[in-house]
Amino acid sequence: MDLGTFSGVRASRLVSLLLLLQNRGRLTAAELATELEVSTRTVYRDVESLLAAGIPIYGEAGHDGGYALVDGYRTRLTGLTAGEAEALFLAGLPGPAAELGLGSLLTAAELKLEAALPADLRRQARRLRDRFHLDAPGWYQRAEDAPHLPAVAAAVWQRQAIQVRYRRWQAPTQVERRLEPYGIVLKAGRWYAVAAADGAGPRTYRIGQILDLRPLDEHFTPPDDFDLAGYWRQHTHQLQERLWRDRAEIRISPAGVERLREIAVPAVLDAVAAATVDGPAGWRRAVIPIESLTHAEGELLRLGAQVEVLAPVELRDRIAATARDLAAVYA
Incomplete structure (x- = not known):
């Protein structure tokens, strides 16, 4: 079959139509139109083009009719095993x-x-x-809206520099950057671009935070030794190291350990799993990493009376004060 005389988009659609008939058998024009997201009139024209190209398609009218390939005809479009x-x-x-x-x-x-x-x-x-189904976003989270994702992907594929207006958390909150995007990563429902900016080494940018994007008439070549997967592993490791700024000493009950498995991150779970048993009731004494006192307070309060904070004293006092306030509310 020679589709070289057709445009790229139409040639791709003709191949898809042919493969649909080959893989699924007889299909009506309406069914083909739905699969290909075109009108039935377009399907009729495409079938005529395939017939003209020598593809043995036949059509049958009636309730059980539709288009089908002559028995025994198959096209081999891949060399895959x-x-x-x-x-x-x-x-x-x-x-x-x-x-x-x-x-x-x-x-x-x-x-x-x-x-x-x-x-x-x-x-x-x-x-x-x-x-098997992949649901990338985390629980109770929506996938982040990233309207400039296709443009970033095109720039990655074409090795083309882009000019972006980017929103970040620290002042100034909006900045202009010339980026050379090396690659794209999807993590927990959020898309990230790994890109070099203004001659510096690669950094990570959330694509959903790009406010404006303009492709530049400039191309780039990433360093020969750049490895996207390796960079991402190192980036996430460094991020975790920066994230865990402090430690807290706790006592936690067996019920608290079970609950912790549902809400805690691996670093906390590993610390509790390595802890020693402290007392006959199976409570454990552990030193866990924490992001901040405020974050730790909120997370540990989710365990209720199944956990006791021993240190730091400020965290223990915060949780005790919140417990007293709760008791007053529910008195």
Whole structure:
């Protein structure tokens, strides 16, 4: 099949239409239009184009009619093995791909993967989508709105510099930056750009905090030794080290330990797991990392009477004062 005479968008749609018929059998024009997000008139024109290109499609009228490929016809559009194609279905992330502006490309890629599989493995690959789902945002959080994400993704792909107006937490709260975006990371529902700014080394920018973006007619080359995954590991490690600014000594009951597993971060859980038992009732004495006195107060109060703060004294006094205020409210 030669689609070289068609535009890139239409050629991609024609391939998708062909693969839909190959993978799913007979489909009506309305069903094809829904899958391809076009009008039925466009489907009719596309079918005519495929027929003109020598694709053996036939149509049947009536309630059970529709378009189908002649029995035995298959196109081979990938060189993937069945195992490779099956495994790649687990790598498809529809939500993030759509946010990056790649949703239609992912759909077309999955259709091509289906085409590479024998019938039995094709059914198994479809079951993967039925049984595994990725929900990137954390609990009780919405995915952050990042309207400039597709533009940042395009700049990453094309190695193109961008000029942005960026909102940050410290004064001045809005700054102008010329960025060379090396890569993009999705973490807990938020998108981050790893980019060099004004000749400095790479830093991390929340894409949802970009207020304005303008592509520049300038291209860049990242350092040869830059590794996005390695940078992100180091960045998160350093962030955690800066985050845990202090320590608190606590006693916690077995019930408190169970509750802690639902609300605490791994660093706190690890500290409690390594703690020694203090008393016959199974209470543990542990030294846990904390961000700040205010944050620790709020988190430890969630455990109620299942935890006792021993130190620092200021944190113990804060929690005691809050407990007295609560007792007065509920007296």
